[in-house]
Amino acid sequence: GQNIDQPTEMTATEGAIVQINCTYQTSGFNGLFWYQQHAGEAPTFLSYNVLDGLEEKGRFSSFLSRSKGYSYLLLKELQMKDSASYLCAAYNTDKLIFGTGTRLQVFP
Amino acid sequence: ETGVTQTPRHLVMGMTNKKSLKCEQHLGHNAMYWYKQSAKKPLELMFVYSLEERVENNSVPSRFSPECPNSSHLFLHLHTLQPEDSALYLCASSRMGSGNTIYFGEGSWLTVV
Numbered sequence: 372g373q374n375i376d377q378p379t380e381m382t383a384t385e386g387a388i389v390q391i392n393c394t395y396q397t398s399g400f401n402g403l404f405w406y407q408q409h410a411g412e413a414p415t416f417l418s419y420n421v422l423d424g425l426e427e428k429g430r431f432s433s434f435l436s437r438s439k440g441y442s443y444l445l446l447k448e449l450q451m452k453d454s455a456s457y458l459c460a461a462y463n464t465d466k467l468i469f470g471t472g473t474r475l476q477v478f479p
Numbered sequence: 480e481t482g483v484t485q486t487p488r489h490l491v492m493g494m495t496n497k498k499s500l501k502c503e504q505h506l507g508h509n510a511m512y513w514y515k516q517s518a519k520k521p522l523e524l525m526f527v528y529s530l531e532e533r534v535e536n537n538s539v540p541s542r543f544s545p546e547c548p549n550s551s552h553l554f555l556h557l558h559t560l561q562p563e564d565s566a567l568y569l570c571a572s573s574r575m576g577s578g579n580t581i582y583f584g585e586g587s588w589l590t591v592v
Contacts, residue, residue: 375521379519401577401578402577402578404580404581406562406583411585412585413585413586414522414569414583415481415583415584416581418581419578419580421578435512440529458522460522462577462578465547466524466527466535467524467530467581468521468524469521469522470521471519471521472521473522
């Protein structure tokens with residue numbers, strides 16, 4: 372079967388750090404994507420992990436553990452503009468399977 | 480600007496209407512996709528075109544009919560839709576092959592009345 376799980380909603384304070392978790396079960400696995408989607412806008416690419424470990428890109432980092440079927444997106448020094456939905460997506464052989472997305476609200 | 484342009488951005492149609500959604504990509508990609516995004520549900524892959532040939536059709540009802548005349552353009556023809564088809568329809572493109580980043584358009588909001 373194929374399943375992607377992530378929390379539905381999270382809240383955090385401006386300047387803080389937040390970690391959005393994602394667990395996946397796919398029959399084949401070729402990597403994991405994170406996308407950001409602001410309300411009414413296109414999902415935009417944030418990161419892609421194929422190998423285990425942490426990939427850092429400015430304020431955003433993404434971690435993958437293939438053996439545990441687990442990934443997280445870490446957002447540091449949160450800003451109000453980071454309020455958005457964050458979509459976890461696993462590549463299953465040749466298809467990208469999405470989770471429902473985590474809606475993050477950042478408060479002042 | 481993502482390089483993938485969708486029109487119209489908003490569409491309201493009756494259940495007996497025929498309309499089309501249009502997508503154009505300016506990224507030189509050779510694979511294009513239609514996704515459906517409904518509230519509180521994961522993005523659902525509807526169709527995949529690779530080198531202008533349909534390679535994926537995820538049990539989508541025949542009232543949705545895709546067309547890919549060339550590698551830069553993708554259409555979704557809509558006919559006798561149901562109210563439950565109201566959703567955001569996202570077009571996307573990528574280079575062919577697993578692991579390549581998919582780039583999305585801003586979507587067409589469809590309301591069926």
